[in-house]
Amino acid sequence: MNGTIAVLGCGLIGQSWSALFTAYGYDVVGWDPAPKSQSLLQEAISRCQKQVFRPSELESGLGSFRLVETPEQAVSDAFWVQENAPEVLELKGELYGRVEAAAHPDTVLASSTSSLTWSQLATSLKRTSRFITAHPFNPPHIMPLVEIYGADADLRTTAVSFFRGLGREPVLLARDVVGHIANRLASALWREAVNLVAENIADVAAVDAALVHGPGLRWSVVGAHMAYHLGGGPGGIEHYLRHLGPSQERRWATLGQPQLTPDVCTRLVAGVHAEADGRSISELEGERDRALLRLLAARSSI
Structure with a gap:
């Protein structure tokens, strides 16, 4: 595998996603609004990496993880952004504005939201065709389920393929609903x-x-x-x-x-x-x- 993934929000869910992504060979650039130690985050991610159920035929080595100071730095070279901000609509909306301004137009923005819907979150975006909700079941580096919803059919297909490549079991919602499935x-x-x-x-x-x-x-x-x-x-x-x-x-x-x-x-x-x-x-x-x-x-x- 190659490519850079941005993880926005490096709490328990962000750390778990980072472990999964790096276990499958992706480089992860993380950002969190609260000051966090690079070394402590790396230790937590390394512990989770050892729990990732990887197929024996997977040849890629581990990807890297580094922490940056701004979300703009995190997303600048990323093809995929996994957002794990608190479940506050206004806060996520402000973050999405910063992501859109700094990321490549083709970059996928995926939200791990558990309680907000795609329709609620998409109002903050100009490029809704590159936005999906991708809700994991905790902890995502172990639990295979990822629940996906997005308005763009091609992006839904891309997201399913992406998560299957990470050993996940993605399921698609026909319409978005509070709490997913x-x-x-x-x-x-x-x-x-x-x-x-x-x-x-x-x-x-x-x-x-x-x-x-x-x-x-x-x-x-x-x-x-x-x-x-x-x-x-x-x-x-x-x-x-x-x-x-x-x-x-x-x-x-x-x-x-x-x-x-x-x-x-x-x-x-x-x-x-x-x-x-x-x-x-x-x-x-x-x-x-x-x-x-x-x-x-x-x-x-x-």
Whole structure:
């Protein structure tokens, strides 16, 4: 691989993207509005690089990472810009103006936004045909999913090809929506997980265990729709919808609409801390990432 990628915003997501890009041979020029140490950033990126699941046939060596003082410096020679600024529309808009003024007209500007839509962000740009949202699932150097939306069909095709070349699994949205796909699914699931605790049906640890050892395990190899296709037996999804669809609707009707009241929040916090059992955030992240890497390795062998 060759070429320069600009990473704007070098917090956890920016560091993770930088590790992925450099692991696949790209040189990364990073910028962050808060003062950061080049050496500390490089250490964090190097740690993440070791976790990147690279195909054995990949011949490229590691790319370089350097930090610069302005976003203009970062984007001046970049063919791709991955923006990870805070989820503040005005802040992103101001940054986009600086990027457009300094970058080559053909440079792609991709936003990692998790809560803002392409339509909201594009109002700040003159060249919307070079702008996409490319939302990763955290941490992006490990998790393969990238959710893509853009108004230009050619750019969508380019983006899919680019991320597939990085070992990612890009999915395209037919129209932009708050939360994209995965965060909407995750929000719907967590809403009911909170409801189960709020209604004293189960505690936090039991809800998490039920998910991890039940549907979560199955969802790691088949999606929600395919799971119900298989749940229909020989008749597949057609049989399921005809014969079990009404029971599904009855379950939907009983799903809760919990409120994050002080009492519910207190119980959630206590339950999570009990489940963590004294482990720090960094320890829990390490356990999660090691397990994810083993799962990815197992999936690749299937």
